[in-house]
Amino acid sequence: MSKKEKKIIVEEPIHLDIPEEEIWTYQVEGLAAPHINKPYKHYGLKKVIFALVIIVAVSISMYFSVRTVQKDTFEYEQSQSGFTLSKFSNTGYITELDIDYVSSVEYDTDNTDVNTNFTIKKDETKKVTSVGAYALNCDEKVKVINIGSDVEFIDPKAFYSCWALQQIEVDENNPNYCDVDGVLFNKDKTVIICRPCDHDTYLAEKYGHAKYDENGARIEPTAEDANYEQYVNDVLTYVVPSSVETIGELCFNYANMKNVYLPEGLKKIETLGFFEIPLLENVYSYKGDTADAHFAGEDALGEIYLSLPEGLEYIGSDAFSYNQAMNYIYIPESVTFIGHHALWDTVYKDGDTLCGITQINVALSEENFEKVETGDSWRPQYDYMLFKKSVDIVYNSERAEK
Amino acid sequence: MGSISAKVKSLFTEIKTHWNTPAEGKYVPYKEYKDVVLAVGSNYAGSKVLEYIGFFSSCYLIMHHYKLPYLTFSVINILNMPLGYISALIWWFVCDNLGFLPKKTERKLYLVYFLMIVFGVSTILFDYSRLFDQTSAFIRYLNGLEGMNATACFKTFGTHFLYTGWVGARNIFWRKKLLPKFGRYKYSLYCDVVPKCIMVILIGWLPVYNIPDVATRVWVANLLFATYNVFGFANNLETCTRSISPNLQERILVRSYPVKISHFFNTIVGIILPAIIGMLRYEWADINVYRYVIPGAFIVLAAMTMIFAGRVKERIPQPPVEKKVQIKFWDGMFGVLHNKYLLINTIKDLIDSLGNGMLPFVTILYFYTFRLSGLPYSLIVMLISFAGTPPDLLSPYFLKRFSYKQIMIFYQLTRAIGNGLIAAAMWFCGDNLTLCGTICVVVLFFMEMTKTVPTTAGHDMNVRIGDYQMYLSGERLESFAGVFGWFTGPITSFVGLIIPLLLLKYGFNSNWDVLFVDDSRRNIIVIPIIVDVIGFLLMTIPYLFWDYDSKKQNMVMEVLKRRAEVTEKKAAEEGETVSGGYVG
Numbered sequence: 001m002s003k004k005e006k007k008i009i010v011e012e013p014i015h016l017d018i019p020e021e022e023i024w025t026y027q028v029e030g031l032a033a034p035h036i037n038k039p040y041k042h043y044g045l046k047k048v049i050f051a052l053v054i055i056v057a058v059s060i061s062m063y064f065s066v067r068t069v070q071k072d073t074f075e076y077e078q079s080q081s082g083f084t085l086s087k088f089s090n091t092g093y094i095t096e097l098d099i100d101y102v103s104s105v106e107y108d109t110d111n112t113d114v115n116t117n118f119t120i121k122k123d124e125t126k127k128v129t130s131v132g133a134y135a136l137n138c139d140e141k142v143k144v145i146n147i148g149s150d151v152e153f154i155d156p157k158a159f160y161s162c163w164a165l166q167q168i169e170v171d172e173n174n175p176n177y178c179d180v181d182g183v184l185f186n187k188d189k190t191v192i193i194c195r196p197c198d199h200d201t202y203l204a205e206k207y208g209h210a211k212y213d214e215n216g217a218r219i220e221p222t223a224e225d226a227n228y229e230q231y232v233n234d235v236l237t238y239v240v241p242s243s244v245e246t247i248g249e250l251c252f253n254y255a256n257m258k259n260v261y262l263p264e265g266l267k268k269i270e271t272l273g274f275f276e277i278p279l280l281e282n283v284y285s286y287k288g289d290t291a292d293a294h295f296a297g298e299d300a301l302g303e304i305y306l307s308l309p310e311g312l313e314y315i316g317s318d319a320f321s322y323n324q325a326m327n328y329i330y331i332p333e334s335v336t337f338i339g340h341h342a343l344w345d346t347v348y349k350d351g352d353t354l355c356g357i358t359q360i361n362v363a364l365s366e367e368n369f370e371k372v373e374t375g376d377s378w379r380p381q382y383d384y385m386l387f388k389k390s391v392d393i394v395y396n397s398e399r400a401e402k
Numbered sequence: 403m404g405s406i407s408a409k410v411k412s413l414f415t416e417i418k419t420h421w422n423t424p425a426e427g428k429y430v431p432y433k434e435y436k437d438v439v440l441a442v443g444s445n446y447a448g449s450k451v452l453e454y455i456g457f458f459s460s461c462y463l464i465m466h467h468y469k470l471p472y473l474t475f476s477v478i479n480i481l482n483m484p485l486g487y488i489s490a491l492i493w494w495f496v497c498d499n500l501g502f503l504p505k506k507t508e509r510k511l512y513l514v515y516f517l518m519i520v521f522g523v524s525t526i527l528f529d530y531s532r533l534f535d536q537t538s539a540f541i542r543y544l545n546g547l548e549g550m551n552a553t554a555c556f557k558t559f560g561t562h563f564l565y566t567g568w569v570g571a572r573n574i575f576w577r578k579k580l581l582p583k584f585g586r587y588k589y590s591l592y593c594d595v596v597p598k599c600i601m602v603i604l605i606g607w608l609p610v611y612n613i614p615d616v617a618t619r620v621w622v623a624n625l626l627f628a629t630y631n632v633f634g635f636a637n638n639l640e641t642c643t644r645s646i647s648p649n650l651q652e653r654i655l656v657r658s659y660p661v662k663i664s665h666f667f668n669t670i671v672g673i674i675l676p677a678i679i680g681m682l683r684y685e686w687a688d689i690n691v692y693r694y695v696i697p698g699a700f701i702v703l704a705a706m707t708m709i710f711a712g713r714v715k716e717r718i719p720q721p722p723v724e725k726k727v728q729i730k731f732w733d734g735m736f737g738v739l740h741n742k743y744l745l746i747n748t749i750k751d752l753i754d755s756l757g758n759g760m761l762p763f764v765t766i767l768y769f770y771t772f773r774l775s776g777l778p779y780s781l782i783v784m785l786i787s788f789a790g791t792p793p794d795l796l797s798p799y800f801l802k803r804f805s806y807k808q809i810m811i812f813y814q815l816t817r818a819i820g821n822g823l824i825a826a827a828m829w830f831c832g833d834n835l836t837l838c839g840t841i842c843v844v845v846l847f848f849m850e851m852t853k854t855v856p857t858t859a860g861h862d863m864n865v866r867i868g869d870y871q872m873y874l875s876g877e878r879l880e881s882f883a884g885v886f887g888w889f890t891g892p893i894t895s896f897v898g899l900i901i902p903l904l905l906l907k908y909g910f911n912s913n914w915d916v917l918f919v920d921d922s923r924r925n926i927i928v929i930p931i932i933v934d935v936i937g938f939l940l941m942t943i944p945y946l947f948w949d950y951d952s953k954k955q956n957m958v959m960e961v962l963k964r965r966a967e968v969t970e971k972k973a974a975e976e977g978e979t980v981s982g983g984y985v986g
Binding site for chain 1: 469471473476477480483484487535536537542543545546547548551614615616617677680681683732733735736737740742773775776777778835836870873874875876888889891892893895896899903906907908909911912913915916918919920922949953954956957958960961964965968
């Protein structure tokens with residue numbers, strides 16, 4: 001018999017001769033004896049122990065689980081320079097948040113209105129000097145954040161997906177940051193850090209375009225409305241000030257924005273800089289000088305041309321992903337890096353028609369463009385014969401006329 | 403060559419001869435093999451289609467349209483835990499007595515369930531949180547829970563009462579009505595299939611995800627999905643094949659060939675569905691996936707399931723249902739606690755809970771790292787899932803060649819090594835999509851290859867555990883086996899918070915787009931995988947104590963057959979007609 005054959009377990013046929021009266025008690029060798037319709041020993045005691053063990057286990061688990069999922073409204077970590085706001089968990093009713101001193105929530109027991117029955121107490125001996133990544137994450141209530149004068153560092157991902165956030169206001173004495181009409185910048189305005197997700201609601205209020213339905217939801221004007229063009233200019237258009245050299249990571253993500261004007265001095269668009277802006281149709285560049293983010297007509301911006309500015313060097317990963325309303329892109333010769341999926345899902349098929357960014361216009365020749373560092377799948381892809389095909393690159397391209 | 407053609411010819415003759423009547427010593431005619439392929443195929447594929455819908459964070463409907471905070475699911479589990487214990491208790495009692503309860507007990511249970519439904523409905527209609535002082539610590543605590551407020555907590559709690567009462571009452575009613583006719587594994591398909599189809603349609607069409615307030619969205623979605631879950635469409639027919647024959651070898655044969663071939667249905671559906679979805683403008687994020695594609699596919703498969711379900715038979719060696727041993731509640735409890743092999747499984751599951759709350763990293767890999775969709779997605783999924791098929795066809799050989807203990811230890815070790823390699827690839831070369839992707843796909847391929855034989859072994863081990871339980875207690879006590887969950891539940895629910903809290907720290911909440919941020923994605927995927935790898939290594943330990951071999955199993959089956967013969971004989975002597983018993 002070979003070694004292999006030996007290892008195959010051969011099952012011998014088994015026959016047990018079990019008398020009829022032993023069918024419920026017959027014990028197989030090596031296994032426990034059956035226990036059918038017979039009382040257990042110490043039955044009562046076993047029941048009590050069983051019940052007690054369960055009750056204790058569930059109670060302990062509930063206690064620790066409940067403690068674990070309970071979050072303090074404000075969580076801080078101490079650092080050398082002060083405190084870092086590491087996590088803010090909304091009570092459900094906080095709509096304005098100050099980030100200046102270590103804070104806690106105190107409730108007024110005489111007031112039964114949940115919207116107003118609390119106050120936020122600040123310990124002015126403990127300064128908040130930084131805001132950590134994801135300190136606010138998917139908050140749906142906070143509309144305004146006020147940054148104190150001592151805040152030295154704000155992580156680019158600090159206010160991630162704060163859907164109701166309309167404004168970030170910075171104390172004018174802060175030496176590191178400032179705001180321009182509710183949008184966060186570094187102090188010298190060379191980096192635009194965060195345009196809040198719901199900034200358009202603030203602009204709509206400010207310029208008198210805001211209308212609400214009976215449930216309090218804002219009604220978005222349509223092209224048929226009389227003032228629509230003015231609405232687009234006031235609310236859906238953003239002018240990045242001419243001092244800006246870098247669009248920060250996640251800066252404009254989910255913005256409600258149709259047009260954006262980029263300054264010619266812009267050098268970098270960081271990762272997810274213009275991520276998922278379904279309305280974004282037009283990216284323009286301008287040569288003029290302006291500190292005002294409000295679009296007051298093209299004359300104020302000097303010479304204007306389509307798409308990305310001359311002088312731009314860096315386009316981060318996913319910089320323009322999922323912007324299907326865009327239909328033109330021109331990559332100037334100054335660009336040296338394009339991150340992975342930079343233009344992902346900006347093209348789609350409507351029936352047989354290809355829509356969105358259907359080709360990529362590049363200033364450089366094919367030979368020179370090969371020197372540009374590009375990430376995987378940086379070009380958008382569309383359905384082609386059941387698979388995906390990247391859109392074409394047009395080299396030595398001239399920029400289209402506006 | 404000649405011998406191969408002779409073998410094929412002999413196989414053909416064998417199938418032809420025993421197409422309608424099984425060979426001596428066997429129980430299943432080959433015609434039923436064909437029925438198993440069609441019935442299990444459509445049932446399995448239908449149940450897999452339903453995996454696209456569910457009240458869990460990794461469901462694309464929940465993640466993209468509902469946008470519910472990740473930790474909220476853990477909060478809901480904690481809220482439901484205490485009531486879960488009470489409801490499970492009644493549930494097992496009913497199930498393990500197959501719905502045949504003394505009249506008085508039945509009436510009492512109906513009353514309990516009715517009161518639960520009334521309470522549940524009242525919490526939906528009224529806001530009980532208003533009965534409490536709104537500034538009290540209790541209400542403040544509830545308001546501070548992730549994605550919840552006091553109102554949502556009470557309504558979620560009430561929904562669980564409503565769900566439990568509704569499911570419980572249906573369980574008694576339909577078991578009693580349908581089980582004698584359709585058997586213990588198939589009956590639920592007959593009463594659930596139509597309402598399930600309706601709920602699948604409603605889930606796509608009811609615009610609950612448009613509710614602006616997150617807490618309201620949470621409790622309404624919880625109510626909607628609880629209603630959806632009242633009606634099951636599990637892989638019942640495959641479960642039924644576990645009892646298709648008292649002959650062990652025949653059982654493995656059925657499970658290794660017709661059942662595995664039937665899974666090709668799912669492979670085909672798995673290719674077609676994503677390809678169709680890939681043609682939609684917003685692909686997986688398109689709501690039309692849930693309005694048209696999923697309901698359409700499910701309804702077709704559900705209809706096919708019902709056409710073929712009646713042709714697959716249960717041949718479990720057991721006394722007829724009317725003559726079965728009556729299980730007292732505490733006997734059921736202690737009965738399962740005496741089963742050593744259930745204990746081994748429980749300890750393994752306890753360790754496995756280290757991975758609870760983990761995101762489906764393979765899906766993340768496909769969607770967020772490689773941005774796959776349409777046919778390329780289908781093909782890569784199919785390629786990997788196909789990897790398991792060839793070894794699966796050799797399952798009978800592996801199950802003879804190696805002991806179950808060896809197979810299961812091998813399985814845990816391969817999971818640990820495979821996941822470890824994927825974590826290393828994502829950590830060290832995550833920026834290089836091509837290299838990282840190739841490593842991950844190759845590792846996943848080998849992990850799938852080494853998964854299917856242990857899965858078959860695991861199913862067979864569970865069947866054997868059930869057989870052993872039947873030998874010990876006179877009934878399989880499949881539901882009472884959940885008593886181990888009572889002890890492990892408190893631990894697993896707490897341990898299961900570890901990963902969600904870690905993920906929250908790394909930025910994962912209700913917006914899955916955070917996975918497009920490279921450094922966040924790396925942390926969100928890799929750290930939980932490392933925790934899981936530790937779990938897989940530890941899970942080898944309980945299997946060292948597994949000593950239930952084929953010899954013991956065959957002896958147990960002999961005892962069970964003898965019991966069935968004697969009981970049937972006595973019933974016949976008493977002039978009683980019996981149904982659903984041992985078909986020998």
